[in-house]
Amino acid sequence: MIGSIDPVLLVASLMIASTPILLAAIGEMVVEKAGVLNLGVEGMMIVGAICGFIAAVKTGSPLAGFLGGALAGAAMAALFALLTQVFQSNQVATGLALTLFGLGLSSLIGQGYNGIRPPATARLDLGPLSDIPVLGRMLFSHDWMVYASLGLVAAVWAFLRYSRAGLILRAVGESHDAAHALGYRVVRIRVLALMFGGACAGLGGAYLSLVRVPQWTEGMTAGAGWIALAIVVFASWKAGRVLLGAYLFGGVTVLQLNLQAAGVAIPVQYLSMAPYLITILVLVVISADRSRVALNAPAMLGRNFHASR
Amino acid sequence: MTESARQTLLTIEGLTKAYPGVVANDDVSFAIGEGEVHALLGENGAGKSTLVKMIYGLVRPDAGRMVLRGAPFAPPQPSAARAAGVAMVFQHFSLFEALSVAENVALGMEQAPKQRELAARIAQVSEDYGLPLDPYRLVGDLSAGERQRVEIIRCLLQDPKLLIMDEPTSVLTPQEVAILFDTLRKLAAEGTAILYISHKLEEIRALCDAATILRRGKVVATCNPREQTARELAEMMVGATLATPSRAEATPGAAVLEIGGLTVTPANPFGTALRDITLTLRAGEVMGIGGVAGNGQDELLAALSGETRTEPGAIRLKGKPIGDAGPNARRALGLLCAPEERLGHAAAPDMTLIENATLTATIRKGLVSGGFVRWPAARRFAEEVIATFDVRTPGPEVAARALSGGNLQKFVIGREVMQSPEVLVVNQPTWGVDAAAAAAIRQAILDLAAQGAAVIVISQDLDEIMEVADSFAALNAGRLSAPVATQGLTLERIGLMLGGAHGMHEADLDEAHRHSHPEGAA
Numbered sequence: 005m006i007g008s009i010d011p012v013l014l015v016a017s018l019m020i021a022s023t024p025i026l027l028a029a030i031g032e033m034v035v036e037k038a039g040v041l042n043l044g045v046e047g048m049m050i051v052g053a054i055c056g057f058i059a060a061v062k063t064g065s066p067l068a069g070f071l072g073g074a075l076a077g078a079a080m081a082a083l084f085a086l087l088t089q090v091f092q093s094n095q096v097a098t099g100l101a102l103t104l105f106g107l108g109l110s111s112l113i114g115q116g117y118n119g120i121r122p123p124a125t126a127r128l129d130l131g132p133l134s135d136i137p138v139l140g141r142m143l144f145s146h147d148w149m150v151y152a153s154l155g156l157v158a159a160v161w162a163f164l165r166y167s168r169a170g171l172i173l174r175a176v177g178e179s180h181d182a183a184h185a186l187g188y189r190v191v192r193i194r195v196l197a198l199m200f201g202g203a204c205a206g207l208g209g210a211y212l213s214l215v216r217v218p219q220w221t222e223g224m225t226a227g228a229g230w231i232a233l234a235i236v237v238f239a240s241w242k243a244g245r246v247l248l249g250a251y252l253f254g255g256v257t258v259l260q261l262n263l264q265a266a267g268v269a270i271p272v273q274y275l276s277m278a279p280y281l282i283t284i285l286v287l288v289v290i291s292a293d294r295s296r297v298a299l300n301a302p303a304m305l306g307r308n309f310h311a312s313r
Numbered sequence: 314m315t316e317s318a319r320q321t322l323l324t325i326e327g328l329t330k331a332y333p334g335v336v337a338n339d340d341v342s343f344a345i346g347e348g349e350v351h352a353l354l355g356e357n358g359a360g361k362s363t364l365v366k367m368i369y370g371l372v373r374p375d376a377g378r379m380v381l382r383g384a385p386f387a388p389p390q391p392s393a394a395r396a397a398g399v400a401m402v403f404q405h406f407s408l409f410e411a412l413s414v415a416e417n418v419a420l421g422m423e424q425a426p427k428q429r430e431l432a433a434r435i436a437q438v439s440e441d442y443g444l445p446l447d448p449y450r451l452v453g454d455l456s457a458g459e460r461q462r463v464e465i466i467r468c469l470l471q472d473p474k475l476l477i478m479d480e481p482t483s484v485l486t487p488q489e490v491a492i493l494f495d496t497l498r499k500l501a502a503e504g505t506a507i508l509y510i511s512h513k514l515e516e517i518r519a520l521c522d523a524a525t526i527l528r529r530g531k532v533v534a535t536c537n538p539r540e541q542t543a544r545e546l547a548e549m550m551v552g553a554t555l556a557t558p559s560r561a562e563a564t565p566g567a568a569v570l571e572i573g574g575l576t577v578t579p580a581n582p583f584g585t586a587l588r589d590i591t592l593t594l595r596a597g598e599v600m601g602i603g604g605v606a607g608n609g610q611d612e613l614l615a616a617l618s619g620e621t622r623t624e625p626g627a628i629r630l631k632g633k634p635i636g637d638a639g640p641n642a643r644r645a646l647g648l649l650c651a652p653e654e655r656l657g658h659a660a661a662p663d664m665t666l667i668e669n670a671t672l673t674a675t676i677r678k679g680l681v682s683g684g685f686v687r688w689p690a691a692r693r694f695a696e697e698v699i700a701t702f703d704v705r706t707p708g709p710e711v712a713a714r715a716l717s718g719g720n721l722q723k724f725v726i727g728r729e730v731m732q733s734p735e736v737l738v739v740n741q742p743t744w745g746v747d748a749a750a751a752a753a754i755r756q757a758i759l760d761l762a763a764q765g766a767a768v769i770v771i772s773q774d775l776d777e778i779m780e781v782a783d784s785f786a787a788l789n790a791g792r793l794s795a796p797v798a799t800q801g802l803t804l805e806r807i808g809l810m811l812g813g814a815h816g817m818h819e820a821d822l823d824e825a826h827r828h829s830h831p832e833g834a835a
Contacts, residue, residue, distance in 0.1 A: 168425060171412075175420050178409040185371065185407045186421055187391030298582045299411055299453075 009262045014255075015142040020216055022254025023153050024049070024208040024225075028232035029239075029246045030157050031204025036236055037164060038197035039177035039304035043099025044084055046229025047106020048202050049209035052077040054110040056210025057122055057220045066125040070149065070210050077206020078199045080106060085195040088308065095306050107223060117220045125149060125215050149211055154247075156204070161243035173197060177302030180309040190309050205229065231280065238287030240300050245290065253283040319346030322506045323368070323386070323475055328377035330363050337363035339530040340377070345475065350497065350507045352517045352538055355527035356550055356747035361510050364527070365477050368508070369401045370394035382474070392423055398474035402464045402481055410453035410583060414463050417452055421467040438469050442496045453583040457606045458489040465496065476500065477508045482516055486605055487775070487808035494520055512748075513776075514543035528552055547748050565783070566596030569767045570648070570736045571629040575636075577616050585609040587616060590793045592786060594736065594767045599758065600796060601782030602771045604811055609791040610771050611653065614740045617769070618650035619643045630736065645676050647735030651726055653744060653771075655718065659725040662714040666706065669713050670695040670728050677732040694731070702727035703753065719750035726754050730761050737761060740771040755781050775807055787811045 028045050035042050042048075055076030060069025084102050087093045128148040134140045164170040173193060176183045180190045212228070213220050231253055239245035256279040264275055323345045330338045337360045345351045355361045366372040368379065370388030379386040381397055388394035391401075408417055415432050419425035426434070432448035439446045444462040452460060461481060468476055478497075482490045497507055497520065511517055517524060518538045526534040526549045534549050541549075575590040587609050594600055604610060615621040617628070619640035627636040630646050638646075652658040660669045671691045675681045680691045695709040702723040706716055713721055726742055742758065743751035758781050762768050771788075772778050778785055779799055786796040787810035794810050 168419070171416055171419060175409050175412065175416075178411050182403075182407045182409055183420075185391075185403055187370070187395075188420075299451075303411065 008266050009259075012138055012141050014258060014262060016145070017258045018251065018255040019143070019146055019150050020254075021258050022251045023150050024212045024216060025228050025232050025235065025253055026157065026247060026250035027153050027208035027211065028205040028229055029235045029250055030153075030160050030243065031201035031208075032232055033236045033239075033241055033243065033246055034160060034164075034173070034204075035197050035201035036305055037177045037241060037302055038173050038194050039180060039302045039307065039309075040088065040194050040198060041095045041099065041306035042081065042084055042102070042198060042201060043096060043233065044080065044102025044106065044229075045201075045205050045232050046225055046227070047103035048077040048080040048205035049106075049212070049229045049232075050110040050223070050225045051080050051106045051113075052206025052209030053213040053224060054114045054117070054209075054220060056206065057117060057213040058113070060122045060210075060214055061117070061120060064123050066123050066214055069122065069214050070207055073206040073210025073214075074203040075206065077202040077204070077209065079202070080206070081198045081202020082195075084202070085198040089191045089194055089198075092308050092310060095308065103229070111222045114220050114222060118222075120219065122214050122218050124218075147215055149207075149215065153207075153211075157243050157247050164243070174302075177304055180304050180307070184309070184311055190311070194309075205232075208232070231283070234284065235287070238284055238291060240291040241302065242300065245287065248290075249283055249287050252286055253279050256282050319349060321345070322347045322349075322382060324380040325364075325368075326378050326380070328364065328367060328374045328379070330360075330367060330372060330374050336530050338367070338374070341527070341530070341532055342377075343525045343532060343535060345506045345508060347474075347506055348501050348504045349523060350501050350509055350521045352521035352524035353508060353510045353527065354514075354517065354524055354546060354550055356749075359527040359550070360530040361527055362479065365401065365479060365508065365510065368394070368475075369399060369477060395421075395423060395471055398472070399477065400468035400471055400473035400475070401477040401479070402461065402468055403479055408452050408460055408463060411451065413449055413451055414446060414455075415448040417463055418448075418467045418470065421464075422471060434470060435466055438466050442466075442469065442499065443492065444496060458485050461485070461493070465493075469500075473505060475506045475508060477510075479510045480512065481509075482511060482513060486811045487804050489605075490516065514538075514546045517546070518543060526550055551747070551749055553749070565598040566765065568593045569596050569631055570594040570769075571632075573627060573629075575616060575623060575627040577612055577621055577623060579612055580621075583607075585612055585791045587612050588791045590791075592793060592796060594769065596735075596765050596767050597762055598784065599762045599768045599770060599782045601778030601785045601799065602769060602788050602793070603773065603775055603778050603785060603807060604771075604788035606773055608788045610740055610773075610788060612791070613788065613793075614650060614652055614738060614771060617648070617738045618652070641676055644673065644732075647677075648738070649673070649677075649729040649732060649734035649736070650738045651729050651740070651742065653740040655721050655725060656714060660713040660721060663712055665712055666699070666704075666709045666716075666724060667692050667695045669724075670698060670709075673728060674732055677734075698724060698727040698731050701731065702757065719746040722746050723750055723754060726757060730757050733764075734761075734766055736767045736769070738769045738771070741773065742770060743772075743774065743777060751777070775804060785810075 028049055032042065032045050052073035056069045056073025059072025060066050080102060084098055087098045088095050125147040127145060128151055130144045133144040136144065164174060172188055176188060176190050176193045184190050209225060212224060217224060235246055235249035235253065239249045260275040260278050263270070264272055321344050325344070326342050328338050328341045341364060353361050353364065363372060367374050370391045370393055386397060388397065409420070415428055415435060418435060419431055425431060435446065435448040439462070444466060446459065446462050446466060452463060481493060485493065501507055509517070509521055521538050524536055524538040525532055528550060538546060572590055572592050575587055577587040579586055585608055590613065612621065616623055619638055619642070623636040625634040625636045629635065630648055633646065635643055635646065656662045661672065671680050671686060674694055678694050680687050680694065692709055698704065699706060699709060704724045704727065705720050716724065722743070726739060729737055742754050746754065755777065758768055758770065770778060770781055782799050784796040785799045785802060785807065787794040789811060
């Protein structure tokens with residue numbers, strides 16, 4: 005039975021399955037590093053999914069689709085930024101509202117787009133790399149978005165670690181009062197981080213509707229935004245661990261689907277919950293040292309800043 | 314350098330800044346010369362902070378102008394002020410605990426060099442000015458004195474013409490203060506002007522060439538602090554004569570609180586572990602526990618108040634083990650605590666004074682019957698505290714947040730004192746409180762002890778401890794020294810007990826340990 009699962013195909017579909025969550029999680033990590041807790045990832049993702057889908061269908065270009073998804077996600081994030089950074093609303097409540105709003109808005113916009121196939125996203129031609137036996141099919145025969153998402157993770161890691169702008173972003177998340185006292189524009193930096201996070205979530209959503217599924221159905225994100233949020237926390241705000249968490253989740257998801265198809269004698273319910281359990285378990289074990297995690301956690305996470313002093 | 318030889322560096326003319334309901338600065342004018350150490354004095358709310366924020370570009374004045382070296386100076390933001398040669402060492406709010414020293418320094422600079430280069434420059438400057446500092450350590454792991462060095466070095470790397478220091482010595486040991494003053498004198502000799510804000514009048518008399526005194530936003534006097542006594546300076550600040558707290562001679566009674574072998578691991582990564590703390594407190598005794606911030610004060614208060622539970626036998630109240638009892642059980646037995654942080658720890662900011670009074674006084678004042686709060690009684694109690702402690706508030710239904718720091722402090726201390734505790738533990742009872750309110754709070758502590766209660770005053774203000782305490786113990790890296798009588802105790806001796814200047818006087822530190830543990834633990 006288990007022999008019917010092809011490991012090559014498994015790894016290949018793992019990368020596809022993980023990309024939406026990876027994109028959303030890496031964006032949310034930047035937002036949280038700036039000290040903002042945006043629980044609206046799910047909402048931004050699904051609005052990105054439908055807007056990206058429509059843009060791709062209308063123009064016939066997947067690139068326009070991804071751009072549309074990113075813009076829609078960023079627009080949702082801008083709404084969140086306006087409410088929390090300018091009008092000082094509560095971040096948790098606003099984030100939850102953003103998710104509910106996004107789910108409703110996407111079904112409204114998506115009327116009449118059910119059952120349509122979007123234009124196919126091109127594979128990235130990696131030349132001889134794709135011809136390597138086994139490895140070529142596993143790793144080097146995907147669409148360009150998969151590699152773009154990996155590049156984004158590397159870029160975010162380097163940005164936060166080495167660049168001055170990244171240092172300022174971390175400083176704002178660590179103590180907004182101190183950053184303000186030194187003359188940094190806390191609200192502007194946070195709004196920019198939020199827009200970046202929204203664009204990433206929108207991209208992740210667009211990837212779902214354009215490549216992973218690929219078609220539009222209502223509520224198609226099915227909790228991917230929430231697992232992205234959880235991965236950021238359990239990965240203790242480290243880009244490398246976010247990658248690990250997203251791939252682990254995608255991997256176990258693909259594996260359990262394959263196991264279900266192969267008819268393994270484990271109840272389906274257990275298989276379905278496996279990705280969530282295993283991902284959180286592994287990341288919790290990695291970040292078992294609480295004091296080191298607290299060191300990496302943005303101290304101002306979820307706290308509103310008002311320059312009153 | 315003589316007064317006449319000095320070039321004027323910064324002139325301030327008629328600066329005015331009003332906030333809704335209050336004029337923070339009203340037509341403030343004075344001048345600072347190059348190489349001058351100029352003190353800015355005033356009570357809380359006199360407008361010192363607003364004034365320096367205007368010089369540093371954090372706040373824009375409504376009216377008035379500033380002239381820096383002959384050119385008009387109106388920085389729209391701190392980076393402009395830094396570019397013009399104005400640097401500021403903040404009282405708090407300006408360091409990032411989870412970042413390294415070098416990263417913290419880089420954040421305060423306009424064009425920060427590469428980390429490695431910056432680390433080399435930090436090492437260079439710290440050597441030049443005798444301020445040892447490792448650029449790669451996390452700020453969260455540093456002592457208060459070391460943190461201040463980070464701020465000072467951050468300023469020095471920009472070669473400032475004017476250095477603003479807001480309450481720099483409030484968290485330092487006497488030895489660290491001496492090192493700081495040497496650095497400042499060296500800077501002044503090199504021509505850097507220093508604008509120095511402090512409550513500590515003796516320090517100002519020792520360090521400053523000139524002083525400008527603010528009261529309610531206006532300049533009320535300019536003087537040479539060396540020609541005034543500290544008392545005269547204080548009375549200029551307050552605009553009234555000051556009463557010194559008086560204490561009656563008392564003989565301590567029976568032991569009420571016994572702590573033996575109290576060891577606590579902290580919950581947060583930058584907390585301090587308490588190690589084997591032992592002390593005995595007698596009825597009528599006021600014990601002062603000194604120490605630089607971050608040496609276990611908060612953890613000790615939490616262990617005494619019951620927020621942190623310990624071995625039952627580690628803390629005994631009148632012989633009864635209470636180490637595992639919660640705060641309410643301890644209150645019922647007569648052990649009350651007032652923590653340092655007024656807003657958010659001692660008081661709930663958005664609740665009224667009546668509600669805040671009820672929060673700790675329900676048990677001893679019987680404010681609850683059958684599960685319901687007796688609000689009329691709670692209001693009477695809050696009004697009683699307000700009247701007795703002269704808390705300036707429109708009424709007891711005002712939110713705690715709306716009170717000024719000093720008034721809220723009087724309220725939270727008063728709330729505990731009025732419950733007639735048998736043991737009262739206070740942490741930093743007069744932190745950030747002006748002279749008149751501080752005197753009132755200290756008097757209340759002394760009166761309580763005179764009525765037979767035992768009091769522990771945890772404080773970083775050594776003058777305060779000398780004023781109220783009968784015995785003194787030093788808290789250093791989570792260890793408590795053996796208490797000694799405050800009578801005849803010198804500031805130098807206290808400084809040694811506190812562990813000297815961090816990382817500078819290792820020998821003194823060892824000596825202090827030998828003093829405090831005569832048996833010697835080999």
